[in-house]
Amino acid sequence: MAGAEEIEICEEGEESIEAEAKTERGDEKVLQFLDSLDGYLTLMDSLNSKLREGWFDLASARHSMGTLRINTTLLDLKDHSASSTLQVTDQEVESLGSVPRFALSKWASKGGSGKGKDFSTVADSEMGSPRSPQLRHRGFAEEKPSAKGETVLAADEDAEIKKERAKSLSVFGGLVSPKLRGAQLSFETALETLVEIANTRAAMLTAFERITKK
Amino acid sequence: MAGRASIPARNSALIAMIADELCPSVSYFVSCVLDTVVGFLMAGVGNVDIRRKTNYRIVDSKTTVRQIEDAFKEFSSRDDIAIILISQYVANMIRFLVDSYNKPVPAILEIPSKDHPYDPAHDSVLSRVKYLFSAESVSQR
Numbered sequence: 563m564a565g566a567e568e569i570e571i572c573e574e575g576e577e578s579i580e581a582e583a584k585t586e587r588g589d590e591k592v593l594q595f596l597d598s599l600d601g602y603l604t605l606m607d608s609l610n611s612k613l614r615e616g617w618f619d620l621a622s623a624r625h626s627m628g629t630l631r632i633n634t635t636l637l638d639l640k641d642h643s644a645s646s647t648l649q650v651t652d653q654e655v656e657s658l659g660s661v662p663r664f665a666l667s668k669w670a671s672k673g674g675s676g677k678g679k680d681f682s683t684v685a686d687s688e689m690g691s692p693r694s695p696q697l698r699h700r701g702f703a704e705e706k707p708s709a710k711g712e713t714v715l716a717a718d719e720d721a722e723i724k725k726e727r728a729k730s731l732s733v734f735g736g737l738v739s740p741k742l743r744g745a746q747l748s749f750e751t752a753l754e755t756l757v758e759i760a761n762t763r764a765a766m767l768t769a770f771e772r773i774t775k776k
Numbered sequence: 777m778a779g780r781a782s783i784p785a786r787n788s789a790l791i792a793m794i795a796d797e798l799c800p801s802v803s804y805f806v807s808c809v810l811d812t813v814v815g816f817l818m819a820g821v822g823n824v825d826i827r828r829k830t831n832y833r834i835v836d837s838k839t840t841v842r843q844i845e846d847a848f849k850e851f852s853s854r855d856d857i858a859i860i861l862i863s864q865y866v867a868n869m870i871r872f873l874v875d876s877y878n879k880p881v882p883a884i885l886e887i888p889s890k891d892h893p894y895d896p897a898h899d900s901v902l903s904r905v906k907y908l909f910s911a912e913s914v915s916q917r
Contacts, residue, residue, distance in 0.1 A: 599905065603896065610888055616815045617890050632814065641828065645820030647788040648858040650881055662880045664858060669820055730818050749815035760859050760883045763901055770905045
């Protein structure tokens with residue numbers, strides 16, 4: 563009798579441990595979801611600010627250059643490829659499952675020497691801080707331009723990017739207002755933020771599915 | 777997100793834009809036309825193919841809801857587009873279509889426009905997840 567009671571107590575103990583572990587896993591999923599939701603809202607706020615800066619600079623540029631120099635008729639309708647593109651990969655994350663990951667490649671020239679910036683919020687959320695800048699993976703951060711050759715290469719790439727930026731503004735004429743260049747940089751930053759938002763959105767929806775899955 | 781099938785990897789995917797610049801008064805209209813689209817085109821996202829098909833659509837006062845729907849359907853079915861940026865004001869015109877879209881790629885991001893700030897209450901992604909915070913979902917637990 564005593565033996566049977568002991569076995570019963572052990573089984574109850576195991577069940578309660580299992581239930582506790584299950585609750586912990588559930589809580590972890592909820593926390594991940596709330597983290598990504600918070601990250602999403604913060605990024606949207608940041609995007610708002612960047613866009614406002616860009617609109618303001620664009621309005622200033624229009625004021626100094628004139629309305630005729632910044633309007634729809636100048637949009638380049640000759641066939642051309644986008645200089646800033648995305649790479650999409652399917653990433654398996656242990657706690658979140660399969661999540662699409664977007665990486666921005668800005669000002670990639672046709673020669674393929676463009677720099678790629680990879681904003682991975684999935685890795686960030688694993689560390690528990692979706693907004694820590696030091697956790698972002700940058701495609702060129704692993705390069706150590708200590709050798710002269712590598713420094714020259716980095717300088718060449720910078721020159722290439724400047725050339726692509728100038729080409730993008732050339733539709734507005736040869737001489738453009740510094741405010742227009744400022745607007746271009748603001749929208750570039752907004753673009754980077756949008757890619758982060760896309761990654762956070764994907765993580766959030768996956769975390770939401772895992773919570774609501776029965 | 778629907779679709780547990782693996783997401784095909786894409787290189788050099790595009791960002792599409794459906795943006796509006798509807799302004800309250802005619803005198804302001806000229807200055808605020810197309811700022812969002814122009815801005816992102818300056819950032820290098822514009823793409824025009826040999827058939828002169830662009831990866832952006834400009835919504836103005838003459839654009840019909842049907843045209844906006846067609847643009848959305850076209851962009852969301854293209855393989856070379858990874859993200860669609862749509863002004864939230866425009867998204868509200870085709871809200872049913874945007875809310876019923878549930879593919880992981882291309883990702884639909886609702887962005888503010890100059891005259892219409894971002895409203896989290898209308899965001900399709902947040903509407904989907906706010907169910908977790910509703911009284912009904914709490915009572916079911």
